Amino acid sequence: MKLRTAAVLLATATSVFAQNGSTISGPPWVHEEYTTSPPVYPSPNATGSGWDAAFQQASSFVAQLTLREKSELVTGETGPCTGNIAAIPRLGFEGLCLMDGPLAIRQADYASAFPAGLTVAASWDRDLARQRGLEMGAEFKGKGAHVILGPVAGPLGRSGYGGRNWEGFSPDPYLTGVLFEESIVGLQENGLQACAKHYIGNEQETQRNPSTNEDGLTIEAVSSNIDDRTMHEVYLWPFQNAVKAGVASMMCSYNRINGSYGCQNSKTLNGLLKDELGFQGYVMSDWGATHSGWPAAVAGEDMDMPGTIGWSPGAPSYFGGNITRSVNNGSLPLERLDDMCRRIMTPYFHLQQTSYPFIDASEPALAGNSPSDYNYTFNLGNQSDIDVRDDHAQLIRELGAAGTVLLKNVNNALPLKTPKNVGVFGNDAGDITIGLYFGSDPDLQNIGYDFGVLPVGGGSGTARMTYVVSPLEAIKTKVASYDNKALVQYVLNNTLVIDSGGFEILFPRPPEVCLVFLKTWATEGYDRPSLLVDWNGTALVESVASQCSNTVVVTHSGGLNVLPFADHPNVTAILAAHYSGEQVGNSIVDVLWGDINPSGHLPYTVAKQENDYSFADITNSSALLTTTDPNAWQSDFQERLLLDYRYFDYINQSVQYEFGFGLSYTTFTMDSITVQPLTDTGNLSATPPAQAIVPGGNPALWENLYCITATITNTGSVAGAAVPQVYLGLPQPPNQDTTPKQVLRGFEKVMLQPGESQEAKFDLTRRDISYWDVVTQQWTIGAGSISVMAGFSSRDVQGTTSFSPLG
Numbered sequence: 001m002k003l004r005t006a007a008v009l010l011a012t013a014t015s016v017f018a019q020n021g022s023t024i025s026g027p028p029w030v031h032e033e034y035t036t037s038p039p040v041y042p043s044p045n046a047t048g049s050g051w052d053a054a055f056q057q058a059s060s061f062v063a064q065l066t067l068r069e070k071s072e073l074v075t076g077e078t079g080p081c082t083g084n085i086a087a088i089p090r091l092g093f094e095g096l097c098l099m100d101g102p103l104a105i106r107q108a109d110y111a112s113a114f115p116a117g118l119t120v121a122a123s124w125d126r127d128l129a130r131q132r133g134l135e136m137g138a139e140f141k142g143k144g145a146h147v148i149l150g151p152v153a154g155p156l157g158r159s160g161y162g163g164r165n166w167e168g169f170s171p172d173p174y175l176t177g178v179l180f181e182e183s184i185v186g187l188q189e190n191g192l193q194a195c196a197k198h199y200i201g202n203e204q205e206t207q208r209n210p211s212t213n214e215d216g217l218t219i220e221a222v223s224s225n226i227d228d229r230t231m232h233e234v235y236l237w238p239f240q241n242a243v244k245a246g247v248a249s250m251m252c253s254y255n256r257i258n259g260s261y262g263c264q265n266s267k268t269l270n271g272l273l274k275d276e277l278g279f280q281g282y283v284m285s286d287w288g289a290t291h292s293g294w295p296a297a298v299a300g301e302d303m304d305m306p307g308t309i310g311w312s313p314g315a316p317s318y319f320g321g322n323i324t325r326s327v328n329n330g331s332l333p334l335e336r337l338d339d340m341c342r343r344i345m346t347p348y349f350h351l352q353q354t355s356y357p358f359i360d361a362s363e364p365a366l367a368g369n370s371p372s373d374y375n376y377t378f379n380l381g382n383q384s385d386i387d388v389r390d391d392h393a394q395l396i397r398e399l400g401a402a403g404t405v406l407l408k409n410v411n412n413a414l415p416l417k418t419p420k421n422v423g424v425f426g427n428d429a430g431d432i433t434i435g436l437y438f439g440s441d442p443d444l445q446n447i448g449y450d451f452g453v454l455p456v457g458g459g460s461g462t463a464r465m466t467y468v469v470s471p472l473e474a475i476k477t478k479v480a481s482y483d484n485k486a487l488v489q490y491v492l493n494n495t496l497v498i499d500s501g502g503f504e505i506l507f508p509r510p511p512e513v514c515l516v517f518l519k520t521w522a523t524e525g526y527d528r529p530s531l532l533v534d535w536n537g538t539a540l541v542e543s544v545a546s547q548c549s550n551t552v553v554v555t556h557s558g559g560l561n562v563l564p565f566a567d568h569p570n571v572t573a574i575l576a577a578h579y580s581g582e583q584v585g586n587s588i589v590d591v592l593w594g595d596i597n598p599s600g601h602l603p604y605t606v607a608k609q610e611n612d613y614s615f616a617d618i619t620n621s622s623a624l625l626t627t628t629d630p631n632a633w634q635s636d637f638q639e640r641l642l643l644d645y646r647y648f649d650y651i652n653q654s655v656q657y658e659f660g661f662g663l664s665y666t667t668f669t670m671d672s673i674t675v676q677p678l679t680d681t682g683n684l685s686a687t688p689p690a691q692a693i694v695p696g697g698n699p700a701l702w703e704n705l706y707c708i709t710a711t712i713t714n715t716g717s718v719a720g721a722a723v724p725q726v727y728l729g730l731p732q733p734p735n736q737d738t739t740p741k742q743v744l745r746g747f748e749k750v751m752l753q754p755g756e757s758q759e760a761k762f763d764l765t766r767r768d769i770s771y772w773d774v775v776t777q778q779w780t781i782g783a784g785s786i787s788v789m790a791g792f793s794s795r796d797v798q799g800t801t802s803f804s805p806l807g
């Protein structure tokens, strides 16, 4: 199904939300309140909080710079990397090399393609998230990159259609917050700078940037209109984790927020990020997201990337010489420019990047330019093709399996025993036929390429893969390892299977198991046209299942799919394998044959049908695409707090597979659920005691106030990892937006041998049990009882308890 038009969206929204003017998500939505963003000036100075020694070094460094050098330090130049800050040789500064992207050092050769953020989210595994960060960090550093342009928490995944959702984690802000933080800690552990992106409200690709219509009129980028409570409890939440984790930089986003561009929105940059969250690092623009010079700088942007208007080398810049002029004519206070420079240099000193590996000499050619064209000096080395892959394929294989979710498994279909006749179907099973680096071929916009497995998505978040183990290749290897006379029969052309009616011609002997591999392309720059799998995958499953009573479906998708075949009696198993990176075939074979017991859980909801998601849709219509109103693209986030499962829970709607769901080859129980205070909660205040802001905000927000415990037991016959989850029902504050019935506030991944029990612990911080009070501008613990729902998914509740923090 195509995206609904704005008119239909409105009709849907009315029927879903409107109850005589108010909405199920809160009070009436008054669009006019979202047409301006409150001004917050001046821009807070970094104080070096948490990075004191480095801040001193940065301050003395900046004190030695000329005005021109300062302007150059805040402005990108053409060089060997995705983004480049020029060296200042007279002061021994070697410059900065910034590289895409969130799952691989995208542009480089001889580097690994890791599983996507979505796969990390589906693993619900803190340790693997951190380990992935560490190994990616080593690859970036080994290539001389100072900054990784990742990880991603925007898009959060408000709409399932979002083209970049797979680069990030989950529409649940808590799950994203935890894994975002682990990723950042891992990435930065050995001296790489992370860049948390895209800040903020970057929830769709359609009209993410301004466009020019036929009459030459600028049509502005989409405006994400977000109320203050939703901003704090949903979109800002994971970025708060990032700041607390000490993230070096943030990337401001293409979209507008309440009508004001992400890179010159003083409320989000000066107000929320630097003041309220105490962010000490620098804000760089997304590529081309800067729309002014000094106005962006005073609104809180610290670095312009790639530094030129329209990206081309030598083109004019909003920053660069304009920054110099703006200081000279008094438009930009020199103190602001000095603060920008200190913010850029502090993480560099803190992470000890003063003596850093040279940039791989292959990079200029891979970036499509030549060192002889550079107008500045960069830290370019002489060694080419440095192989940074190390043994990272092991983790990639493990995490690919860990992020695979077993959604259905009947008749003991899985794990496979030793089938002697294996049928393999689908265009996602075999080798990639278009090369291993997905360029910006417009043919790849909507559904990507036909033949070949889909290990990663497209756009700046892709990888230059050095090899890919396809599912078919891994299946052949597996089957040959137990019986070299066993058959692996395969047809990779979906249309041929769908058209051929009976598959006697294809398979003289019916396979014991029919493995069907499906995929869904997703890429930066385009939102998905459908929530179904691509390439007639639904028809393919129906065709195979009509003739094969043991049909096992595997999807490689950049986000959620609706699965109309889920209840088909011949579909005995379904695995959502997401984007698992270069070891994609080995990861899925490990799960299919039971060498790895699946432990992934859904980081989103799979609804019964596509229409069920209409509450949070991409803003798009043919009328908008031909509008003459520069301000026409408005995306009202009217669902407020009710994203994903919070919405389905609130309207009591049944779904196909709920948020948090995932099967295992073993079974688990949970009991003895308790809640204990960790501090003297006798005189707990509703709001945090006033304390000096540190990175992450008021430190009292991060204090653990309660601990929930539960005992998890493996009651089956094989080892496996359970993912116990804790959801809280927080009290509904008076006169506020609708509080979700339950929100995720704890999870663990617990490996258990058959018969083994372990206690799982879930600490609750003050922020975890508070709501954002828009009047007092404080995180506030609501009056009344907090209910605790503990279980193995958002709807598989194994036990409940409750507590009342304020007595």
Ligand SMILES: *[C@@H]1O[C@H](CO)[C@@H](O)[C@H](O)[C@H]1NC(C)=O
Binding pocket: 019, 020, 021, 022
């Ligand atoms: C809508 O109707 C409900 C129930 O009749 C009522 O309680 C509520 O006040 C009404 N809301 C508005 C905004 O009129």
Ligand SMILES: *[C@@H]1O[C@H](CO)[C@@H](O)[C@H](O)[C@H]1NC(C)=O
Binding pocket: 033, 034, 036, 037, 038, 225, 226, 227, 228, 229, 257, 258, 267, 268
């Ligand atoms: C957007 O507007 C809403 C409604 O006026 C307000 O609650 C919110 O704080 C604004 N946010 C920004 C970033 O301007």
Ligand SMILES: *[C@@H]1O[C@H](CO)[C@@H](O)[C@H](O)[C@H]1NC(C)=O
Binding pocket: 042, 043, 044, 045, 335
């Ligand atoms: C930042 O520091 C400068 C001095 O370096 C001072 O003039 C300015 O007022 C400070 N800005 C803020 C917002 O505190």
Ligand SMILES: *[C@@H]1O[C@H](CO)[C@@H](O)[C@H](O)[C@H]1NC(C)=O
Binding pocket: 078, 313, 314, 315, 373, 374, 375
């Ligand atoms: C270097 O500067 C010259 C002169 O301003 C300009 O024409 C050229 O495009 C610049 N090259 C790069 C790579 O920025």
Ligand SMILES: *[C@@H]1O[C@H](CO)[C@@H](O)[C@H](O)[C@H]1NC(C)=O
Binding pocket: 293, 315, 316, 317, 318, 320, 321, 322
């Ligand atoms: C300064 O910015 C303006 C656009 O506001 C641009 O036209 C001009 O070329 C820029 N100057 C430089 C030196 O890049």
Ligand SMILES: *[C@@H]1O[C@H](CO)[C@@H](O)[C@H](O)[C@H]1NC(C)=O
Binding pocket: 293, 322, 323, 325, 326, 329, 330, 331
């Ligand atoms: C100062 O210079 C900047 C950059 O050239 C320009 O945008 C701004 O309008 C100038 N301001 C004044 C007051 O001349």
Ligand SMILES: *[C@@H]1O[C@H](CO)[C@@H](O)[C@H](O)[C@H]1NC(C)=O
Binding pocket: 358, 380, 381, 382
């Ligand atoms: C690269 O090689 C050239 C010529 O041998 C030498 O001058 C230069 O210092 C080397 N650069 C690095 C970074 O090793």
Ligand SMILES: *[C@@H]1O[C@H](CO)[C@@H](O)[C@H](O)[C@H]1NC(C)=O
Binding pocket: 493, 494, 495, 496, 499
């Ligand atoms: C796939 O099969 C269809 C139907 O038989 C056929 O028309 C098409 O050419 C085949 N595609 C390729 C690439 O062989």
Ligand SMILES: *[C@@H]1O[C@H](CO)[C@@H](O)[C@H](O)[C@H]1NC(C)=O
Binding pocket: 447, 495, 498, 534, 535, 536, 539
């Ligand atoms: C398969 O899908 C393509 C586009 O995805 C469509 O053009 C074609 O008609 C479909 N074929 C069948 C047999 O459904």
Ligand SMILES: *[C@@H]1O[C@H](CO)[C@@H](O)[C@H](O)[C@H]1NC(C)=O
Binding pocket: 545, 546, 547, 548, 549, 569, 570
């Ligand atoms: C299931 O598969 C068998 C063949 O093994 C077939 O006869 C039957 O019709 C299929 N059932 C459905 C509902 O398609």
Ligand SMILES: *[C@@H]1O[C@H](CO)[C@@H](O)[C@H](O)[C@H]1NC(C)=O
Binding pocket: 003, 206, 526, 527, 528, 529, 620, 621, 622, 625
């Ligand atoms: C946006 O809407 C237009 C017109 O309805 C449609 O052609 C286009 O495919 C839509 N974009 C997406 C990403 O669905």
Ligand SMILES: *[C@@H]1O[C@H](CO)[C@@H](O)[C@H](O)[C@H]1NC(C)=O
Binding pocket: 650, 651, 652
């Ligand atoms: C959902 O179910 C609860 C309990 O049965 C009921 O109180 C509530 O009104 C229902 N909500 C909706 C939106 O139907």
